[in-house]
Amino acid sequence: MLAFCAACAAVPATAQELALPSEARQLTNRVNPLDSYDLPIAVWDGSSVPSREVQGRVAKRTWRMSVGSKTTLQVFASLRDQIESQGYDVLLDCSAEACGGFDFRFATEVVPSPDMYVAIRDYRFLSAIRDDEVLSLLVSRNPPDAYVQIISVTPTTVSPLDVVQGTETVEASKPNFAASLETAGHVVLGDLEFETGEDALGTGPFLTLADLANWLKQDGGRRVALVGHTDNIGLLERNISLGQRRAEAVKVRLNKEFGVALDQLETAGAGYLAPIASNATSDGREINRRVEAVLLPIQ
Known part of the structure; x- marks a missing residue:
């Protein structure tokens, strides 16, 4: 040392x-x-x-x-x-x-x-x-x-x-995680990794999940939708389904590892309909393979 x-x-x-x-x-x-x-x-x-x-x-x-x-x-x-x-x-x-x-x-x-x-x-x-x-x-x-x-x-x-x-x-x-989510209404869980066509979430640790879990557990009325996004390889329907499965994988991890209540989490798949980078390059496709947390009304 x-x-x-x-x-x-x-x-x-x-x-x-x-x-x-x-x-x-x-x-x-x-x-x-x-x-x-x-x-x-x-x-x-x-x-x-x-x-x-x-x-x-x-x-x-x-x-x-x-x-x-x-x-x-x-x-x-x-x-x-x-x-x-x-x-x-x-x-x-x-x-x-x-x-x-x-x-x-x-x-x-x-x-x-x-x-x-x-x-x-x-x-x-x-x-x-x-x-x-x-x-x-x-x-x-x-x-x-x-x-x-x-x-x-x-x-x-x-x-x-x-x-x-x-x-x-x-x-x-x-501008911390919670402030970004509350101000912009959504935030990319940027340290998650998904390969083309895969829905398995790695072992982590994923600090954005810890941040999201901490924020949700501070108030049981807080809710987010986990939205899975993909690159543009393959048919739209398959990519929407893939995005949904990726969001579900994140939901399971938040519940089982971080103790977030299931009624605070919804999931959806957007496929390749909302890219944040060009799908013409491998780097851009990697960026587009992501899950975002979208703020929902407090119950």
């Missing part, structure tokens, strides 16, 4: 020093004065992601920006260059498949949707160290937008009371 000295002087979070494009909109800016983070230092090895536990002031920040036709690597490279120019030594620099694809993504800490989006086949990851500071960078795209996550850990000074109470400060407005 790489431990940071609690008596060290506080250092500004590295994420604040990186220059993002002016059109980047910050979604998350959450800082804990004393916490731990498992920093990935190697790719998925077949059973886990080798990591190093680091302790200190942990800052988790995400951004969304419109990038048009820019690739994930183009967005990633400019930030990587800044990190290297600041004297960081890169420990790990990999792309989706080389990192370990699905396995790496779900063994690595990621801010939950809708504040971070990761396309399993289109992301880049970097971890780096400079003296007793570390950071990780994760970039992915949901065309025409790119999402950026930076987690940084720096030496910190906290009072004993802060440690006992687990004080956490939010340094900027964070």
Whole structure:
């Protein structure tokens, strides 16, 4: 374990020093004065992601920006260059498949949707160290937008009371899961994965389901419709049925694993009638294979 000295002087979070494009909109800016983070230092090895536990002031920040036709690597490279120019030594620099694809993504800490989006086949990851500071960078795209996550850990000074109470400060407005659902009326459960033609839900953990379950269980009158969406491979009727089965799989998981009452959940299938990306590309089809939670009137 790489431990940071609690008596060290506080250092500004590295994420604040990186220059993002002016059109980047910050979604998350959450800082804990004393916490731990498992920093990935190697790719998925077949059973886990080798990591190093680091302790200190942990800052988790995400951004969304419109990038048009820019690739994930183009967005990633400019930030990587800044990190290297600041004297960081890169420990790990990999792309989706080389990192370990699905396995790496779900063994690595990621801010939950809708504040971070990761396309399993289109992301880049970097971890780096400079003296007793570390950071990780994760970039992915949901065309025409790119999402950026930076987690940084720096030496910190906290009072004993802060440690006992687990004080956490939010340094900027964070549109959380519940706020997004209540404001927009729907939210994509963005960390679920469905292959073409499949309705089986992976083992998880799926943080969006935990967030949705927590929100529903706070008030037994709250209800959502789980709507399954597909890519455009195959006939419409079959895709509507597939979307319905995917929504049912999510409903079962929410009920059995998270204890959400069945009368708070409805399901429907939309097939390929409401795409959020182009079905002309494999990345777009992957994005369209999704389940959304749609707000229903309170009973």
